[in-house]
Amino acid sequence: MSPEKTSILDVSKLVKRFGGFHALDGLSFHVVPGEILGLVGPNGSGKTTAINVISGLYAPDGGEVVFDGASAGGVASHKLVHRGINRTFQVPKPFLSLTVRENIQVALAYGGATGAPSIAELLEEYRLKEVADRPAADLNSAQQKMLDLTRALATRPRLLLLDELAAGLNPAELDWIAGRIKALAATGMAIIVVEHLMGFIEQITDRVIVLNAGKEIFEGTLATAVREPQVIEVFLGGEHAH
Amino acid sequence: MHNASKHLLFILAPLVVVFALLPGVYQNHLLLFNFVIFLILAQGVNIIYGFTGYLPFGYVGFFGAGAYGFAIMVMHLHTPAPFAVLVGGGVAILLGLLLTPLLRLSGAYFAIANLAASLAVLHFVANPALEGITKGPYGVSLTGTFNPTHAYYAAVVVMALTVGAVVYLKNSPFGLALQAVREDAVSASMAGVNIIKMRVIAWLASALVAGLAGGIYAWYVSVFYPDNVFSGEFSIFAIVFALFGGVATITGPIVGVLILYGIYNLIGFTTPQYFQLIYGLLIMGLVLFLPAGLVSLATRRGWHVP
Numbered sequence: 063m064s065p066e067k068t069s070i071l072d073v074s075k076l077v078k079r080f081g082g083f084h085a086l087d088g089l090s091f092h093v094v095p096g097e098i099l100g101l102v103g104p105n106g107s108g109k110t111t112a113i114n115v116i117s118g119l120y121a122p123d124g125g126e127v128v129f130d131g132a133s134a135g136g137v138a139s140h141k142l143v144h145r146g147i148n149r150t151f152q153v154p155k156p157f158l159s160l161t162v163r164e165n166i167q168v169a170l171a172y173g174g175a176t177g178a179p180s181i182a183e184l185l186e187e188y189r190l191k192e193v194a195d196r197p198a199a200d201l202n203s204a205q206q207k208m209l210d211l212t213r214a215l216a217t218r219p220r221l222l223l224l225d226e227l228a229a230g231l232n233p234a235e236l237d238w239i240a241g242r243i244k245a246l247a248a249t250g251m252a253i254i255v256v257e258h259l260m261g262f263i264e265q266i267t268d269r270v271i272v273l274n275a276g277k278e279i280f281e282g283t284l285a286t287a288v289r290e291p292q293v294i295e296v297f298l299g300g301e302h303a304h
Numbered sequence: 305m306h307n308a309s310k311h312l313l314f315i316l317a318p319l320v321v322v323f324a325l326l327p328g329v330y331q332n333h334l335l336l337f338n339f340v341i342f343l344i345l346a347q348g349v350n351i352i353y354g355f356t357g358y359l360p361f362g363y364v365g366f367f368g369a370g371a372y373g374f375a376i377m378v379m380h381l382h383t384p385a386p387f388a389v390l391v392g393g394g395v396a397i398l399l400g401l402l403l404t405p406l407l408r409l410s411g412a413y414f415a416i417a418n419l420a421a422s423l424a425v426l427h428f429v430a431n432p433a434l435e436g437i438t439k440g441p442y443g444v445s446l447t448g449t450f451n452p453t454h455a456y457y458a459a460v461v462v463m464a465l466t467v468g469a470v471v472y473l474k475n476s477p478f479g480l481a482l483q484a485v486r487e488d489a490v491s492a493s494m495a496g497v498n499i500i501k502m503r504v505i506a507w508l509a510s511a512l513v514a515g516l517a518g519g520i521y522a523w524y525v526s527v528f529y530p531d532n533v534f535s536g537e538f539s540i541f542a543i544v545f546a547l548f549g550g551v552a553t554i555t556g557p558i559v560g561v562l563i564l565y566g567i568y569n570l571i572g573f574t575t576p577q578y579f580q581l582i583y584g585l586l587i588m589g590l591v592l593f594l595p596a597g598l599v600s601l602a603t604r605r606g607w608h609v610p
């Protein structure tokens with residue numbers, strides 16, 4: 063399928079440097095609406111950095127990000143949120159002293175979305191109902207991740223970036239959240255999933271991009287990826303040998 | 305009843321009524337006036353520190369700017385006092401705009417830069433070269449506007465507006481978004497909040513509050529020196545009172561002012577020789593045992609404190 067026609071996100075030759083170090087070194091890929099794209103790679107390969115650039119936390123040092131036909135590189139995060147991009151964080155970042163309900167309220171009030179799900183729906187669907195009126199600081203890490211996710215969903219994104227959302231969940235929770243992510247994609251949402259859990263990636267993604275040292279070294283299905291010598295080499299060399 | 309209406313009815317209204325009636329039954333009007341001024345300043349600190357997370361060690365800069373804005377209008381343009389008070393608020397907002405780059409700093413860096421800025425404003429105003437405008441170090445003596453009664457009631461009005469603003473922050477998505485920015489600016493931006501705009505609005509609102517208070521203070525005393533209206537004690541007291549009661553609440557700063565400034569005056573009158581000692585111990589005790597303020601005694605028990 064031709065990326066120009068259908069993709070909601072087009073990243074081309076993206077470069078992000080920290081000092082002299084290239085965290086992203088010419089990364090290009092695209093995502094289409096309704097697709098779940100896996101972004102995998104060893105520790106430090108640039109997955110989070112890619113999400114940070116696409117969500118406006120960092121301006122790119124080179125290359126382009128095009129979201130929904132318009133340039134998105136270096137645009138302030140809150141504007142990108144209003145245009146339809148949102149994300150979760152590898153280490154969840156809720157508003158700790160605010161209640162769970164208030165955390166979501168901020169995004170509902172400021173996310174600029176019409177037709178966003180209600181607080182009650184979000185609390186129910188992401189298993190936060192029992193803790194709705196507790197400060198976010200009281201939640202465990204899995205619950206904080208779900209809170210990050212509901213905050214993102216309250217802004218009704220068309221592109222959702224999930225940074226290791228599944229890490230730390232038990233097998234039952236993994237199945238459950240896999241179902242939820244698939245259901246979101248079925249509504250037409252484009253989703254990028256960064257994850258080290260290959261079984262989880264296998265279960266939900268249509269396609270994966272394998273990243274190493276800020277560059278794409280493979281694109282295709284995970285089943286093919288695990289037979290690529292270059293991919294095997296990168297993973298066996300890193301700490302995340304599977 | 306709506307929460308905001310409850311807060312207006314059960315917190316703001318009684319406070320205003322009490323301070324409007326007290327001068328009729330209590331003779332020390334200057335003391336009452338100072339209470340009202342500190343109630344305004346402590347709530348101003350609440351807006352910028354409690355809701356937004358910036359500790360304004362140089363908060364008095366806005367107060368002094370307001371006082372001088374008032375004085376200049378009265379001395380040179382002979383405007384009526386209430387108008388001059390508004391100009392004082394406007395001057396504080398201008399100073400706030402000038403200082404917006406400070407908002408890029410955080411934590412102690414912001415606090416120190418703000419302190420330095422307030423000293424810079426003091427030295428600017430007190431510069432003998434500006435004698436023609438500010439009277440420089442020789443101080444201001446206003447004639448024609450002196451009217452402590454009117455000034456007192458103007459202070460009560462500004463106090464009502466300030467507490468009303470905090471009631472709004474406590475009950476609106478806007479106030480929630482400010483707290484979100486305070487808690488985690490990156491996450492707030494991912495909630496769609498324009499963090500720079502929010503910080504600037506809160507900063508200017510707290511500047512306005514202090515500027516109006518400064519203008520009214522100048523109106524009330526009519527004679528003052530730069531060192532009086534730029535005294536670091538205003539910043540420190542306002543911050544300590546707000547923290548003592550508990551910030552990001554409506555009642556915390558009010559309770560803080562009533563108790564701490566009350567004790568301050570009580571010891572000052574009865575045992576001035578132990579004054580510094582007792583006051584210092586009190587504040588140390590607070591920081592050590594109740595870092596989230598008096599209201600945390602209640603919130604720890606799960607009670608909701610407005």
Ligand SMILES: Nc1ncnc2c1ncn2[C@@H]1O[C@H](COP(=O)(O)OP(=O)(O)OP(=O)(O)O)[C@@H](O)[C@H]1O
Pocket residue numbers: 080085103104105106107108109110111112152
């Ligand atoms: N803000 C930053 N300043 C300096 N270096 C950074 C910064 N953010 C990331 N890096 C570096 O860039 C490289 C890529 O980091 P990134 O967080 O994108 O990796 P990752 O693929 O998400 O890894 P992990 O699987 O461990 O989360 C790492 O070497 C990291 O140390």
Ligand SMILES: [Mg+2]
Pocket residue numbers: 109110111152225
């Ligand atoms: Mg990462």
